[in-house]
Amino acid sequence: MDENNSYPSPKRAWLTVGILLIAYVLSFVDRQILNLLVEPIRRDLQISDTEMSLLMGLSFAIFYTVAGIPLGRIADSKSRRGLIAGGVAVWSLMTAFCGLAQQYWHFIIGRIGVGAGEAALSPAAYSLIADSFAPNRRATAISVYAMGIYLGAGAAFLLGGIVVTWANARGAMVLPVFGEVRPWQLIFLVLGAAGLMFCLVLLAIKEPTRKGIGAGVAVPLKDVAKYLVGIRKAVLCHNFGFACLSFASYGASAWIPTFFIRNHGLTAGEVGIYYGSLVMVAGSLGIVFGGRLADYLA
Template identity: 85%
Template sequence: MPHNNSLYPSSGRAWFTVSILLLAYVLSFVDRQILNLLVEPIRRDLAISDTQMSLLMGLSFAIFYTIAGIPLGRVADSKSRRGLIGAGVLVWSLMTAACGLAQQYWHFILCRIGVGAGEAALSPAAYSLMADSFPPEKRATAISVYSMGIYLGAGMAFLLGGMVITFANAQGDVILPIIGLVRPWQLIFLMLGGVGVAFCFVLFAIKEPTRKGIGAGVAVPLKEVGAYLLSIRKAVLCHNIGFACLSFASYGASAWIPTFFIRNHGLTAGEVGLYYGTIVMVAGSLGIVFGGRLADYLARRGYTDSNMRVGLLAAVLTIPFNVVYLVGDLNLVWFLMFFNVFTVAMPFGVAPAAIQEVMPNAMRGQASAIYLFTITLIGLGIGPTAVAMFTDFVFNDDAAVRYSIFIVATVITLGSVALLWMGLKPYREARETLARWGERQGQPV
């Protein structure tokens, strides 16, 4: 399909935009994932179980992330995307800081709800910005680089969190002006919130690109958005639920991997932060960018379903590496964990890129929000709790967390393989549906 690449921003400007969005995504994932390294001190201070802790990790965040996401996606399709992202960063940063003031379990739940609602503003607007900054044959790579924020952010949460925990524990409780006595884990949330508020000013450097592609500048009623999604429902369902299964496996495992190393291999939180955090940053970033580059390579060779194919390949490759949770030798665990994180990361850039290729411009933010709704509610909302419930109610043994992770991650990834395989043909047909929609609007591809 020919495209006029001169209509897009310069390569330097486009990648500058990606770099700022990447920093925002890193910040969001640090705020989101730092909780995973703080399980034991928070459980102790709030006197809660693994299952209650998992609700802080997942469901409390995910419900309002998903509820807020769809209306915010519609805002991203018509209003200032930079302004929407700035408002979101401010809200989630203030609520992250508020987590550091939580004295009771329900206080923490409310704060995590606020973090989720704020973070919902970021990705639909970011995907839309990048789709208008890069021609189609470069989008998967660009969105994959942005999506590195998942693994850079999670890795930094573990790495920096581990260092801060080690330092803070050595210092003990801290007395702050006005606030008073705070625990080391509370101090971490307060610091992260402050960094986020300061970052809001960096977003002014983004210059919004003009809206491009089929449907650009077209005012689309909500009813028509629904009708269009119904017309490609097989592709949407297989895509969204298929990648949601991978998200389920990823969030379910990563929420408890630090605890797995602490309980099953005797590591300290600081050691987990250093070693596992480094693997997440390096292997995750390499995996997600490799997935995007591979998808763009396949697209140039004529595969119109390249993004879906890469997701399917990643799911197949991940399954054998799940054996890492059952291995006893720690050196072998680190070796296998690198490849496990690499393959788990591969799909999470191509998945949102795939959405951009089957939706008119004026519907991209909303479709991206629905995708995020699905993967977050299923993945983050249920994944960590599924693992915790296996540990608490099936095995009734804290040390069995390794088996819980293995069972949940492997079974749900097999489901993803089936769904993504079934979605290949419907996805190709959805590309054709978009072309026909454009012709009816007087905007042929």
């Protein structure tokens, strides 16, 4: 630890960010891979585009949003590494459960579980990063972590497209215990298994000393409410603005692969390579530049 400010060494701090980045990538692969598998899932479950959109968005988003508040409260005073590990385990198991879905409501339950599990990651990750970096370096560190959005989404399309092409060429497979599984089901099972194995990597995170108000002691909820009321204009503008941004960006990206498949005759593999590469490169460059700029302006 740095004796002057009690922050971890740069090596330890960036190791924490790197592990959190991988976790964020995995979370976005799990939530975004669905966008590339619209047609086979619709066909096998015999559902409409509207029902498919509920799987991609609403069933996930509501529980991701609601669960994030109590999980953030836990991250304020309990083990953040343990909370993230629990979240990764839950969303990985529920991703695998999606791969076992035989009916529409099975898939709904799976997506709800994925949303609730992934809600544990960012509150705890932001807390870990804030306690690992001094304020003048914090925006850059957070932007590197946030690269997981674009690396994960891009990887879901890029690697997903390759896997979809391979799996479709092989057709249905018979697995021990699970029996016959379709190509899209196999993808969810593999992603679930990868997430569970990643839980072991989280052991490399060392909890930094808590800093700031409370320093590990949960601030009374009435004080939290009082603080939020005091900055209500900033909170409302910030949250409403990001809600609109997410509404537009997630709504568009959810159907971009299907649009190119249906209207331009591309295969899932081709869309994955073109669109996935664009998201990974442009998105990552943009968010890291933004973080560096924010630190400079601060």
